Amino acid sequence: MKTLAELVEIRDRMKEKVALREGLGDKRIVVGMATCGIAAGARPVLNTFVSAINESGLSGTVSVTQTGCIGICQYEPVVEVFEKGKDKVTYVKMTADKVARIVEEHIKGGKPVKEFTIGEVK
Amino acid sequence: MIRSHILICGGTGCTSSGSLAIKDALALELKAKGLEDEIKIVMTGCFGLCALGPIIIVYPDGTFYSRVTVSDLSEIVEEHLLKGRIVKRLVYNDTVEEVDDGTHVSLNDTVFYKKQKRVALRNCGYINPESIEEYIGMDGYMALGKVLTEMSPAQVIQVMKDSGLRGRGGGGFPTGMKWDFAVKSVSDKKYVVCNADEGDPGAFMDRSILEGDPHAVIEAMAIAGYAIGADEGYIYVRAEYPIAIKRLTIAIAQAREMGLLGEDIFSSGFNFDIQLRFGAGAFVCGEETALLTSIEGNRGEPRPRPPFPAVKGLFGQPTIINNVETYANIPQIILKGASWFASMGTEKSKGTKVFALGGKITHTGLVEIPMGTTLREIVEEIGGGVPNGKKFKAAQTGGPSGGCIPASNIDTPIDYDNLLAIGSMMGSGGLIVLDEDNCMVDIAKFFLEFTVDESCGKCTPCRIGTRRMLEILEKITNGNGTLEDLDKLEELAHHIRATSLCGLGQTSPNPILSTLRYFRDEYIAHVVEKRCPAGVCKNLVSYEVVPENCKGCTACKRACPVNAISGEVKQVHIIDKVKCIKCGVCVTKCKFNAIIRK
Numbered sequence: 001m002k003t004l005a006e007l008v009e010i011r012d013r014m015k016e017k018v019a020l021r022e023g024l025g026d027k028r029i030v031v032g033m034a035t036c037g038i039a040a041g042a043r044p045v046l047n048t049f050v051s052a053i054n055e056s057g058l059s060g061t062v063s064v065t066q067t068g069c070i071g072i073c074q075y076e077p078v079v080e081v082f083e084k085g086k087d088k089v090t091y092v093k094m095t096a097d098k099v100a101r102i103v104e105e106h107i108k109g110g111k112p113v114k115e116f117t118i119g120e121v122k
Numbered sequence: 123m124i125r126s127h128i129l130i131c132g133g134t135g136c137t138s139s140g141s142l143a144i145k146d147a148l149a150l151e152l153k154a155k156g157l158e159d160e161i162k163i164v165m166t167g168c169f170g171l172c173a174l175g176p177i178i179i180v181y182p183d184g185t186f187y188s189r190v191t192v193s194d195l196s197e198i199v200e201e202h203l204l205k206g207r208i209v210k211r212l213v214y215n216d217t218v219e220e221v222d223d224g225t226h227v228s229l230n231d232t233v234f235y236k237k238q239k240r241v242a243l244r245n246c247g248y249i250n251p252e253s254i255e256e257y258i259g260m261d262g263y264m265a266l267g268k269v270l271t272e273m274s275p276a277q278v279i280q281v282m283k284d285s286g287l288r289g290r291g292g293g294g295f296p297t298g299m300k301w302d303f304a305v306k307s308v309s310d311k312k313y314v315v316c317n318a319d320e321g322d323p324g325a326f327m328d329r330s331i332l333e334g335d336p337h338a339v340i341e342a343m344a345i346a347g348y349a350i351g352a353d354e355g356y357i358y359v360r361a362e363y364p365i366a367i368k369r370l371t372i373a374i375a376q377a378r379e380m381g382l383l384g385e386d387i388f389s390s391g392f393n394f395d396i397q398l399r400f401g402a403g404a405f406v407c408g409e410e411t412a413l414l415t416s417i418e419g420n421r422g423e424p425r426p427r428p429p430f431p432a433v434k435g436l437f438g439q440p441t442i443i444n445n446v447e448t449y450a451n452i453p454q455i456i457l458k459g460a461s462w463f464a465s466m467g468t469e470k471s472k473g474t475k476v477f478a479l480g481g482k483i484t485h486t487g488l489v490e491i492p493m494g495t496t497l498r499e500i501v502e503e504i505g506g507g508v509p510n511g512k513k514f515k516a517a518q519t520g521g522p523s524g525g526c527i528p529a530s531n532i533d534t535p536i537d538y539d540n541l542l543a544i545g546s547m548m549g550s551g552g553l554i555v556l557d558e559d560n561c562m563v564d565i566a567k568f569f570l571e572f573t574v575d576e577s578c579g580k581c582t583p584c585r586i587g588t589r590r591m592l593e594i595l596e597k598i599t600n601g602n603g604t605l606e607d608l609d610k611l612e613e614l615a616h617h618i619r620a621t622s623l624c625g626l627g628q629t630s631p632n633p634i635l636s637t638l639r640y641f642r643d644e645y646i647a648h649v650v651e652k653r654c655p656a657g658v659c660k661n662l663v664s665y666e667v668v669p670e671n672c673k674g675c676t677a678c679k680r681a682c683p684v685n686a687i688s689g690e691v692k693q694v695h696i697i698d699k700v701k702c703i704k705c706g707v708c709v710t711k712c713k714f715n716a717i718i719r720k
Binding site for chain 2: 001008011014018030032037046047051054063064066067
């Protein structure tokens with residue numbers, strides 16, 4: 001190790017990885033992963049969220065977890081976004097393709113993607 | 123892409139309850155479900171709640187599973203990792219208390235962790251101790267970088283002095299002052315030594331730090347080397363700590379690989395390297411001069427001080443020798459500042475202290491608390507109290523060098539000076555809880571047996587004096603003691619304390635003196651009434667049948683291993699006191715409280 005900068009570089013790279021153990025961040029993306037969710041394709045949705053959050057460097061503040069059946073199996077895959085002090089937002093009939101917009105507009109921009117939410121999707 | 127980390131405790135406690143088998147089985151299970159690219163298994167150091175091992179924690183949600191077995195794993199993988207449904211029956215009780223949206227109480231809010239403040243243990247149970255990168259991810263080696271690039275050795279020592287850090291091995295000597303002595307000893311060769319020869323019965327603080335965060339110790343030793351002008355360090359660790367040795371070996375190799383040990387670290391011109399030395403388990407080698415003698419290749423015997431090691435230590439050169447836990451605090455003091463550290467604790471004892479909780483306590487394990495926390499908080503809150511509804515009698519701190527804190531002092535804030543004032547000592551941090559079933563004379567005898575065994579034999583007061591004290595204690599517990607023996611014991615204790623060569627002998631009377639001070643009535647009961655109030659000392663105990671309670675069920679008669687009980691069905695039974703070996707099994711078999719121990 002010749003310079004402090006080298007060390008800082010390793011630290012920053014590793015910090016992201018260890019951040020997962022900091023617990024749940026301010027924002028939580030929860031993917032329904034009961035039998036109904038998995039059958040409807042929740043796994044790729046979950047994995048796309050994890051990649052998207054990591055790539056955008058948000059892993060310290062946003063966590064991605066799964067949950068069981070929410071009770072609206074016909075709308076699976078269901079993804080809920082919890083944020084402190086705000087009402088939860090429920091996205092339904094999710095696909096991996098929809099993830100990028102949610103991360104960009106909702107998670108980063110703070111504006112839910114209304115057309116994907118439970119009130120809008122038919 | 124990894125979405126979840128599963129932390130499995132790889133400390134000694136959980137390893138012995140089977141965590142390695144769990145790791146292997148879990149890896150297979152993840153593979154079978156095709157989850158191996160999404161979920162990462164991390165072996166960590168001790169989480170502290172050893173009583174509940176094997177422990178695994180699932181992140182990011184932080185679910186804390188306790189007493190996990192291999193047969194539970196498929197359920198955890200299937201339900202929790204795949205479907206996100208927590209396996210409630212395995213979750214640590216205190217964390218179950220569901221709030222609104224399916225999350226549960228965070229581990230940090232449970233009684234066991236809430237009052238703890240983890241400084242020395244901050245990475246234990248959090249990072250993989252075999253990965254230098256994870257340590258760096260937790261700001262590891264940043265303190266060494268800061269010291270080498272921004273600070274002068276004098277500044278480092280000033281920070282240590284300002285922080286108020288005192289030696290965690292038991293003596294409580296101010297670390298900054300010790301380093302300053304070594305700086306002032308002029309020599310072109312100096313040494314930094316880490317005392318990892320943890321020998322107190324029931325203590326495993328240093329072991330857990332070495333197993334859970336070995337790099338913290340290595341980094342701190344390099345900082346110490348820079349501060350005093352040493353380029354060589356030794357870690358003296360007991361050979362009985364195989365996991366600690368393995369992780370230290372890996373950690374040193376990784377640090378060398380990355381150039382964090384070796385030559386010209388951070389292009390500062392500073393060189394430092396560390397070697398390991400294994401102790402063969404002699405308790406006296408935890409005494410600093412005996413430890414240094416042992417590193418030199420000689421029989422581990424102490425030598426007189428002064429000269430202190432800071433003046434004339436290893437191979438006759440100025441040497442600083444600090445304990446593992448002391449070192450583990452140092453990188454954070456450098457990074458967060460002396461005033462941060464000094465803001466924790468009491469006036470004369472700053473920071474935190476790690477204790478190994480053992481004995482009659484619900485949460486056997488490892489805790490780190492700010493100095494000044496009361497014994498009551500440790501025992502009743504963090505430790506979960508004395509199990510089986512028994513009454514707290516005393517806490518033994520400091521191992522064979524320490525003493526007992528009686529229930530009347532349970533509200534004493536724990537720091538170096540308070541413990542000395544009440545006749546005990548901090549020691550390295552073993553804390554053994556005793557309840558009403560413990561005989562205090564027997565406890566003193568237990569520690570004296572240990573000291574007699576471990577005395578190196580170099581000086582007479584310790585070699586012969588401790589033996590004589592033990593003989594008197596044996597006489598008392600056998601029912602042959604006299605009141606005069608108590609006076610003799612006290613006199614002998616004071617002489618041994620005053621005249622022994624090293625700390626082992628000087629402190630060996632402490633268990634006797636402190637029990638005599640607080641539990642003299644128990645000694646007197648043994649001597650005068652020939653009775654052991656706790657019913658421990660076998661020669662003073664007898665078992666009798668209470669005729670009015672005995673139903674003549676024969677349960678005791680059938681259980682007695684030496685046929686000492688006679689009596690017909692539905693007749694009152696009788697115990698033959700000559701035949702009786704006082705095993706007490708009859709008491710446990712009797713459903714009518716008809717047998718009493720006197």
